[in-house]
Amino acid sequence: MTTRARPRRGDPALGLIAVVALGLYVLFIIVPVGMSAWKSLTDENPLMAQSHFIGLANYRELLHDSTLASSLSFTLVMAAVVTIVANAAGIGFAILLNKTSLSFRMMRAVAFLPQVLSGVIVGFVWRYIFAEDGILNHLLTALGIISQPVSWLGSPDLAMFSVGLVAAWVLTGFTTVVHLAALQSIPVELYQAATVDGAGRWQQFRWITFRMLAPGTTISVTISLITMLKLYDIIAALTGGGPAFATQSTALYIINLAFTDDRFGYASAVAMLLLAVSAAIALSVTGLLRRREVDL
Amino acid sequence: MTVLTPQRRAAAPPTAPSQSTKRRPWASRGHLAAAALLTLAFVSPIYLTIVNAFKTQSQIIQNPEAPPAPPTLQNLTEALSRPDRIVQIGLMNSAVTVVASLVLIIPLGAAFSFWLTRRSAGFRRIVLAVFGAGLMIPPAVILLPTIRILSIVHLDHTYPGLVLSNVGGGYLSFAVFVYSGFLRSVPKEIIEAAAVDGAGSLRIWWKIVMPLLRPATATVTIFLSLWIWNDFMNPQFILGPLKGQTITTGLYLSLGQYSTNYAQLFGVMFLAAVIPVAGYLVLQKQFRAGLTAGASR
Numbered sequence: 001m002t003t004r005a006r007p008r009r010g011d012p013a014l015g016l017i018a019v020v021a022l023g024l025y026v027l028f029i030i031v032p033v034g035m036s037a038w039k040s041l042t043d044e045n046p047l048m049a050q051s052h053f054i055g056l057a058n059y060r061e062l063l064h065d066s067t068l069a070s071s072l073s074f075t076l077v078m079a080a081v082v083t084i085v086a087n088a089a090g091i092g093f094a095i096l097l098n099k100t101s102l103s104f105r106m107m108r109a110v111a112f113l114p115q116v117l118s119g120v121i122v123g124f125v126w127r128y129i130f131a132e133d134g135i136l137n138h139l140l141t142a143l144g145i146i147s148q149p150v151s152w153l154g155s156p157d158l159a160m161f162s163v164g165l166v167a168a169w170v171l172t173g174f175t176t177v178v179h180l181a182a183l184q185s186i187p188v189e190l191y192q193a194a195t196v197d198g199a200g201r202w203q204q205f206r207w208i209t210f211r212m213l214a215p216g217t218t219i220s221v222t223i224s225l226i227t228m229l230k231l232y233d234i235i236a237a238l239t240g241g242g243p244a245f246a247t248q249s250t251a252l253y254i255i256n257l258a259f260t261d262d263r264f265g266y267a268s269a270v271a272m273l274l275l276a277v278s279a280a281i282a283l284s285v286t287g288l289l290r291r292r293e294v295d296l
Numbered sequence: 297m298t299v300l301t302p303q304r305r306a307a308a309p310p311t312a313p314s315q316s317t318k319r320r321p322w323a324s325r326g327h328l329a330a331a332a333l334l335t336l337a338f339v340s341p342i343y344l345t346i347v348n349a350f351k352t353q354s355q356i357i358q359n360p361e362a363p364p365a366p367p368t369l370q371n372l373t374e375a376l377s378r379p380d381r382i383v384q385i386g387l388m389n390s391a392v393t394v395v396a397s398l399v400l401i402i403p404l405g406a407a408f409s410f411w412l413t414r415r416s417a418g419f420r421r422i423v424l425a426v427f428g429a430g431l432m433i434p435p436a437v438i439l440l441p442t443i444r445i446l447s448i449v450h451l452d453h454t455y456p457g458l459v460l461s462n463v464g465g466g467y468l469s470f471a472v473f474v475y476s477g478f479l480r481s482v483p484k485e486i487i488e489a490a491a492v493d494g495a496g497s498l499r500i501w502w503k504i505v506m507p508l509l510r511p512a513t514a515t516v517t518i519f520l521s522l523w524i525w526n527d528f529m530n531p532q533f534i535l536g537p538l539k540g541q542t543i544t545t546g547l548y549l550s551l552g553q554y555s556t557n558y559a560q561l562f563g564v565m566f567l568a569a570v571i572p573v574a575g576y577l578v579l580q581k582q583f584r585a586g587l588t589a590g591a592s593r
Contacts, residue, residue, distance in 0.1 A: 013496065013497070013498035014410070014411050014497040014498050014501055015411065017403070017404065017407040017411070017498075018407065018408045018411035018412070020404065021404040021405065021407070021408035021468065021472075022408065022423075024404070024460075024463055024464035024468065025426075025427065025430065025464055025465075025468055025469070027445065027464055028438075028442060028460075028461050028463075028465045029429070029430045029433065029438065029464070029465060029466070029469075031441070031445065032437075032440075032441035032442050032445065033433065033437070033438060033441075035440075035444065035445075036437060036438065036440070036441055039440070039441070093334070093338075096327070096331045096334065097331055097335070099327075103328065104331065107331055107332065107335040108584075109577070110335060110338075110339050110342075111335060111338060111339075112576070112580070112583065112584070113339055113342050113573065113576070114338075114339075114341075114342075116522065116572050116573055116576045117342075117526070117569055117572065117573070118525070118527075118528060118543075118544050118568075118569075118572075119526065119528060120526075120528050120544045120548050120551075121345075121547065121568060121569050122341075124547070124551050124561065124565060125341050125342075125344065125345050126341065128344075128558060128561065128562075129344070133357060133556075135344060135360040135361060138360055139361070169341070172338070177584060177587050178587060181584070181587060226431070226432055229434060230434040230435065230436070232436060232528070232529055233528040233529065233544075236528070236548070250436075251434050251435075251436035252436075254436045254437070254439075255439070255529070255533075258439070258440050259533065264440055267440065268440065271436065271437040271438075271440075272437075274434055274436070274437055275433060275434070275437045278432060278433070278434055279429075279432065282432050
């Protein structure tokens with residue numbers, strides 16, 4: 001594309017709009033990141049009249065904060081496991097639904113629905129599904145798989161599993177649609193040629209479908225990871241971070257530190273840590289997946 | 297990505313024609329059955345939300361999966377006749393927030409992206425990278441400073457403040473990305489011809505670029521409406537509990553009270569979900585066109 005077209009210099013109106021857009025973005029993204037960085041060096045607390053510069057004390061506290069360690073490891077494990085599960089499920093689901101008859105078109109339409117609901121609704125619907133007198137226990141009892149209702153959200157391990165299941169459900173709506181779109185861009189000639197060469201179904205999947213899906217998978221995995229690192233509203237509605245903080249994501253921990261404990265300074269330090277971790281993961285994974293696209 | 301023949305695309309997964317002609321009817325019936333079963337299981341939570349909204353508490357407890365027989369409208373009428381009118385107020389406040397945010401984001405995002413096409417390639421790359429960061433930053437990281445900034449201009453805990461933070465935040469990033477991607481496919485000649493005719497750039501933008509960008513505007517409108525409608529953290533803390541509720545924060549507050557009254561819970565949830573779900577079902581073609589455009593880039 002050429003950048004020759006820069007025709008009229010004396011045309012400030014469009015430039016003015018651009019300045020407003022850029023200014024708002026700087027004011028509500030860049031400046032807040034800078035302010036967080038600054039506040040993370042203070043002991044700011046809305047209940048105190050003054051805040052003091054305390055250097056790296058908040059960051060030293062990060063190292064010894066076991067609540068942070070467990071929330072960060074919960075967030076990272078969730079991000080990794082749910083991203084893998086949701087993308088594998090999305091690829092499988094997309095291949096299964098990749099037909100054009102009316103019934104398949106309807107199935108493709110409803111597969112996206114979990115993405116349409118707000119996280120708050122998703123959280124509450126599943127809270128009912130997982131309840132002691134909820135439908136999951138009802139079904140499993142009817143099938144004779146369990147004799148006693150299971151407390152899906154009551155014990156730390158099961159609650160983590162339940163949160164992961166719900167997050168994977170929501171994300172699979174997205175990964176399915178992205179991979180369906182990617183599937184439709186694969187030329188049929190590739191499959192025809194492979195058939196002529198005697199390639200079986202698995203070989204065709206392994207060497208054609210999976211590889212040609214790579215650009216779609218890059219987008220899908222990156223967005224899944226970013227979504228998981230931000231995870232807040234599903235957890236707020238489903239478990240509130242419990243039991244015993246087992247499902248407290250780092251985003252939820254920041255919110256609790258800031259709005260329940262009134263520790264703005266320390267919350268900002270945790271926020272800077274989450275930002276650094278998110279940036280490192282997003283950049284390295286995108287880079288890795290892009291390289292994979294080329295290699296494939 | 298290289299596409300050999302864009303006209304002929306694989307509509308179906310690979311089936312070797314020679315070997316499958318014989319088994320085809322059975323294979324394809326099995327395929328349909330498997331797909332249908334899996335899809336049904338996948339959307340069963342949504343099915344539960346719909347059917348249980350029309351059942352009484354005892355019907356829900358005894359047969360949670362059964363269709364409502366006989367259906368009752370009591371849950372919905374009760375949800376709508378709450379003394380705090382939380383459903384009506386929430387729907388209203390969310391609608392106002394979505395419309396006000398979009399009315400600002402769309403022209404700002406489109407004009408900014410158009411302006412960006414007239415800068416040097418290097419400058420454009422840097423700006424787009426900076427805007428890309430906005431899509432990645434977890435909202436919890438910038439929430440406290442955002443409230444602080446809004447309080448400096450006395451807009452904290454107000455709807456204008458919420459709208460302003462929507463306009464300036466990650467949503468603008470998304471709009472700029474969609475518009476910039478789309479503008480790459482707009483032939484420069486059209487715009488240059490208009491410039492030669494002596495039209496000012498604001499006029500070119502409004503009269504020529506905006507109509508060309510209509511599909512991108514559809515994508516931006518659809519996705520941002522959904523995201524802003526469903527947003528929870530920002531209204532929860534930027535508005536705070538005293539300044540009325542959007543549909544998500546109202547839902548969160550009111551459903552906390554119904555931990556075991558499932559009939560009430562599903563009544564309120566149905567009313568809160570019905571608008572985005574209906575909107576999606578009506579506009580699903582545009583939804584997926586937007587996602588597809590995003591994914592192929």
